[in-house]
Amino acid sequence: MSQAELNLLIEQVKQCELCKPELAHGVKPVVQLHSTAKILIAGQAPGLAVHQSGVPFDDASGERLREWLGIDKAVFYDPKQVAILPMGFCYPGKGKSGDLPPLKQCAKTWRALLLAELDQIQLTIVIGKYAQDYHLDTAKQSLTETVKNWSDYPRSIMPLPHPSPRNNIWLAKNPWFAQQLLPELKCRVNDALKD
Template sequence: MSQTELNVLIEQVKQCQLCKPKLAHGVNPVVQLHSSAKILIAGQAPGLAVHQSGVPFDDASGERLRHWLGIDKTVFYDPKQVAILPMGFCYPGKGKSGDLPPLTICAETWRALLLAELKQLKLTVVIGKYAQDYHLGTSKQSLTQTVKNWSEYARSIMPLPHPSPRNNIWLAKNPWFAEQLLPELKQRVSEALKD
């Protein structure tokens, strides 16, 4: 598929209405893709701020994520460098303890088609339990176990917790994350972008 054909597919995604009846805030699919992307950010689903702006990770989570990756907004928002493909493309709404899980219809309908066109990827950053279960098959272990075992996965994959400020307690309880994983993540990001 050419980039022009991929652009048509991306436009179909952005016009998708499959989950409209289930979304109180309406549909607004948020993705960033280009066939030459070197890094894939495989996240959960947009939050309310991102739903409203239409810009992926346009919130405090995005600031922290960019810091973790060691890149600025210019690189992060360059689709030829970084693809952003959450498990759910639209804001799923609020639950009792945070945002609701991503709706599975996005992944079932679009994910394989879109991933197949990202042939230049050097690194996939897998954020959160839903994305880790999909990309790593880790449904039988906790997010903490998956992230703590980061060195056991292929060098082209890095599992992360969600960068949300809601995870400050998790980060405080797991100092190895900042001490061991983040320096390696920054190195892998730098290597992927140089290729």
């Protein structure tokens, strides 16, 4: 598929209303894709701030994620370098202890089609349990186990917790994340962008 054809597919995604009845805040798919992207960020679903701006990771989570990756906004928001494809494309709404899980219809309908067009990806960053279960088949493991065993996965895949400020306690309880995983993550990001 050419980039022009991928652009048509992206337009179809942005017009998608399959989950409209389940979305209290309305339909507003947020993705960032280009066929030449070297890094894929496979996240959960947009939060309310992202829903309002239409810009992926346009919040405190995004600030932290860019810090973890060691890249600035110019690189992060360049779709020719970084693709952002969450498990759910629209804000799912608020739950008791944070946002609701991503709706499954996005992945069922669009994910395989879109991933097939991202054939230049060198590094897939898998953020959160829902994305890890899809990309890594980790349904029987906890998020902590998956992230702690990051070196067991191929060099082209890096599992991460969500960079949300809600995870500050998790980060404090797991100092190995900053000490061991983050330096390796920055190295892999740098290598992927050089290729």
